[in-house]
Amino acid sequence: MEIRVQSEPFDAGDALTRFSQGHKDVGAIVSFSGLVRVDGGLRYMEIEHYPGMTAKAITALAEQAVARWDLRDLLVIHRYGRLEPGAQIMMVATAAAHRAAAFEAADFLMDYLKSRAPFWKKEVGADGAAWVAAKDEDEAALDRW
Amino acid sequence: MEIRVQSEPFDAGDALTRFSQGHKDVGAIVSFSGLVRVDGGLRYMEIEHYPGMTAKAITALAEQAVARWDLRDLLVIHRYGRLEPGAQIMMVATAAAHRAAAFEAADFLMDYLKSRAPFWKKEVGADGAAWVAAKDEDEAALDRW
Amino acid sequence: MTIDILYFAWLRERIGIPRERVDTDAATVADLVDELTAREDRYAVAFGDLGAIRVAVDQELTEFDAALDGAREVAFFPPMTGG
């Protein structure tokens, strides 16, 4: 299990290659990567986080996933700071013997990282800056689990 | 949309890196990769397919996914021939504005590739060779959609 | 009419050939299976449990009661195990 909270850019493909290597009883790997959308109005995104709490909160979520699904391994990378359009914001990867566990655990982790890990996104555009509002649907998504 | 049916090995991470580049309104990318499990008894896996039908069948599944979810792009790679333990068998990647569409479309594609694309797996071990039997649960998984 | 018949996986192994061309007047896939199983034991054995066999006509999955009218290629195989 690896959890990285960092300001440095990363490449989800490179991370997936490393994550995929050297496993034994793994038939299925699922990855999710979140990107800053490229849209005309956005100059960059700024992500604030709560340093003392972030890694702890993500670790607690990861431990829930490991307790609930039969996973062989798990990776979470989440950036903070300034991110340019097209940049990778974060990724999750799960490795399991069977595909259902890998899919469900990745989906679960994403839902909880959205609403329960202490990150706040601000979009800076030509017309000024605005904090991204939490969506009701993101809160509602937690009820699936 | 890219569909590749090939005997050559590939790296899911490299494929994900290429797939992730150059998109515009994409916030979410999900990938699934299937691997030959490393277990003592297995020497290698042999995958047979139906050359005239394979790409056509996968394309039809991909078109169903594109019709049903708001996807920006989609990738399917599936190998045939001899595969060593630990090798990547196949991968699916989906790109969408929102994570739910990317997750669901990848999950859907996997369920249908398992049971509706003309591939047959044979496991060759120390004790001989055996065709992998289709699982009832894989057929049942199609009812989710 | 002339039809190419293809066999995959254990069906191919049991019948012993990957494909053959047949002249047939079979109206449906089921009729064609009857003709084949009447031929030789290895066909009868291979087609013993139709519930374990899938069929594609002209590279589209279909059912055993499908008409063969104009068909050029019929493939028989076990349930698929891709992914």
Added chain:
Amino acid sequence: MTIDILYFAWLRERIGIPRERVDTDAATVADLVDELTAREDRYAVAFGDLGAIRVAVDQELTEFDAALDGAREVAFFPPMTGG
């Protein structure tokens, strides 16, 4: 007792500081919020809608009725938008 209070995102911007240390006898988070809002307008404005604010005590998410007994760090922030 002495508590470090942290503010994030728009709460930090409205209050104008990322953190401060306070001496307080507040029994619960809600009591602490009452003390803060009584202080200055910018606090009253920032804490105007508690439904839009989340709280963590010692880096664990909790509710406004949580006790502060022994707490060393209280953080206030809007709903999280990670992922």
